[in-house]
Amino acid sequence: MALQVIGTGLCLLRYRRDLRPRAVASSSETSTTTREEDKVKLGGSDVKVSKLGIGAWSWGDTTYWNDFQWDDRKLKAAKGAFDTSLDLGLNFIDTAEVYGAGITGAINSETLLGRFIKERQQEKGSCEVSIATKFAALPWRFGRGIVLSALKSSLSRLGLSSVDLYQLHWPGIWGNEGYIDGLGDAVEQGLVKAVGVSNYSEKRLRDAYTQLKKRGIPLASNQVNYSLVYRNPEKNGVKAACDELGITLIAYSPIAQGALTGKYTPENPPTGPRGRVYTPELLTKMQPLLNRIKEIGQNYDKTNTQVVLNWLICQGNVIPIPGAKNAEQASEFAGSLGWSLTDTEIEELRSLASEIGPIIGFPVERF
Numbered sequence: 001m002a003l004q005v006i007g008t009g010l011c012l013l014r015y016r017r018d019l020r021p022r023a024v025a026s027s028s029e030t031s032t033t034t035r036e037e038d039k040v041k042l043g044g045s046d047v048k049v050s051k052l053g054i055g056a057w058s059w060g061d062t063t064y065w066n067d068f069q070w071d072d073r074k075l076k077a078a079k080g081a082f083d084t085s086l087d088l089g090l091n092f093i094d095t096a097e098v099y100g101a102g103i104t105g106a107i108n109s110e111t112l113l114g115r116f117i118k119e120r121q122q123e124k125g126s127c128e129v130s131i132a133t134k135f136a137a138l139p140w141r142f143g144r145g146i147v148l149s150a151l152k153s154s155l156s157r158l159g160l161s162s163v164d165l166y167q168l169h170w171p172g173i174w175g176n177e178g179y180i181d182g183l184g185d186a187v188e189q190g191l192v193k194a195v196g197v198s199n200y201s202e203k204r205l206r207d208a209y210t211q212l213k214k215r216g217i218p219l220a221s222n223q224v225n226y227s228l229v230y231r232n233p234e235k236n237g238v239k240a241a242c243d244e245l246g247i248t249l250i251a252y253s254p255i256a257q258g259a260l261t262g263k264y265t266p267e268n269p270p271t272g273p274r275g276r277v278y279t280p281e282l283l284t285k286m287q288p289l290l291n292r293i294k295e296i297g298q299n300y301d302k303t304n305t306q307v308v309l310n311w312l313i314c315q316g317n318v319i320p321i322p323g324a325k326n327a328e329q330a331s332e333f334a335g336s337l338g339w340s341l342t343d344t345e346i347e348e349l350r351s352l353a354s355e356i357g358p359i360i361g362f363p364v365e366r367f
Contacts, residue, residue: 038089038337040319043248044218045194047164049130051313052337053092054085054330055252055323057099059109075112080327082116086129088334094223094250094321096134096169097154114159131158132165132250134198134223137172137179147182151191166192167223170199180211187217196221196250202237209245219247226251226318228260228308228353229286243317254312254320255305256359259283262290262304277360289352296345302335307349309336314346 039048059078085093099109110133120127133154135147151166166186168179183195197208200222209219222242226233226249233239233249242249255261257270259278264270266280266287290304297307305322312320313336324330341349 035089040248042165042194042196043220044246045220047130047194047220049092049164049319050090051319052090052309052333053094053132053250053319053321054081054090054333055321056093056095056109056113058323058325059095059100059112074325075107077326078112079116079119081324081330082113083120084327084330085324085334086120086127088331090330090334091128092130092132092319092321094132094252096136097150097157098134098136098169108157110154110157114157118159130164131160132167132196133158133163134167134169135179135182136169137176139173141172142175143178144182144185147179148185148189148191151186155191162191162193164192165194165196165220167196167198167221168200171197171201171204176204176208177211180208184212184215184217188215194218194220196223196248198223198250198252200224200238202241205238205241205247206245209247219245221248221250223250223252223321225253226312226320227254227256228311228349229256229289229356230359231350231353239315249318251312251318251320254322255308259286260290260293260304260308262294282356282359285356289349289356292352293349296341296349300339302339303332305332306336307341309333310339310341311346311349313337314341 036048038050040051041048056078059081082093085091093113095109095113097108097110100107100112113131117127117129117131120129135150141150151163154166155161155163166183168176168183172179183192186192187195195212195217196219197205200208205219205222212219222238224233224238226239230253233242239249241247257274257278258264259270259274259282264278264283266284269275269280269283270278293304293307297303300307302310309320309322312318320336322329322333324333
């Protein structure tokens with residue numbers, strides 16, 4: 001969920017909508033394939049979603065993922081990730097208006113997601129999916145009205161009449177009270193079922209919770225960077241505040257952008273922007289943790305990825321949303337559900353992760 005704020009903002013100004021607004025049935029009302037016992041509520045809202053979601057940041061993106069290129073092969077793979085996720089009961093999909101927002105010929109993630117929903121409805125006759133998207137708090141956007149305007153544009157790209165969760169993507173440099181008012185207006189107008197924030201500090205989180213509570217609207221979620229090796233939400237009070245106030249913590253980058261999967265080594269670090277964070281030096285420090293994750297996984301017949309996602313789920317009140325580029329990844333993610341690490345294993349992994357040292361987060365967390 002790294003943010004290229006300036007570039008993204010400029011591309012939003014250039015973005016042309018390629019879908020006309022059309023009212024369709026709400027995305028979560030068309031099927032009941034995900035069992036109720038496999039769902040959890042988003043905070044104090046009435047919205048229920050799968051215990052693990054899927055992030056759609058990479059779908060159409062050419063600024064951070066996909067080696068800066070998007071083509072038909074990657075489009076087909078993303079469609080496979082979408083279909084497999086729903087087939088396996090992972091019905092919670094997270095996107096944003098700035099993901100893949102038209103840079104160098106890329107297609108907006110919301111537009112792709114809307115296309116996938118429509119195609120699945122045509123192919124299967126129904127599509128049970130809970131959609132979360134986000135408002136970009138760009139410096140030139142002011143007031144509650146801009147939140148509603150942006151939401152309606154998102155709904156147009158998605159081809160939906162409402163979404164299950166609408167979030168503020170990051171705190172604004174100014175004007176945050178107006179943004180929160182806009183979230184409340186969206187609920188009251190029936191455009192969203194629940195509202196949340198993202199990258200909010202404990203203080204900002206409490207302020208937003210209080211402001212919405214005055215209108216009788218629960219703050220459903222706070223989406224933050226959280227993984228076994230990046231546990232700032234535990235240290236800065238965000239996780240504790242979410243638990244106290246009944247706000248669901250949605251964890252983005254839950255597998256540390258692939259660094260926890262075991263795929264990368266000091267000799268084979270990730271390429272692109274990720275390589276500036278997960279350097280050979282850092283990956284060397286991570287090896288004892290990765291080795292132990294692998295050993296624990298073998299005891300359960302699970303992969304590294306499944307172990308670290310299960311570790312997050314075991315923290316309670318956390319919904320991880322790993323990004324799925326293809327059907328194979330989506331299928332692997334589903335294997336993190338239906339079992340549990342022991343308390344001893346959870347604490348052993350936390351202890352090993354603590355020896356690695358600090359990892360770079362995203363600047364918006366400090367706004």
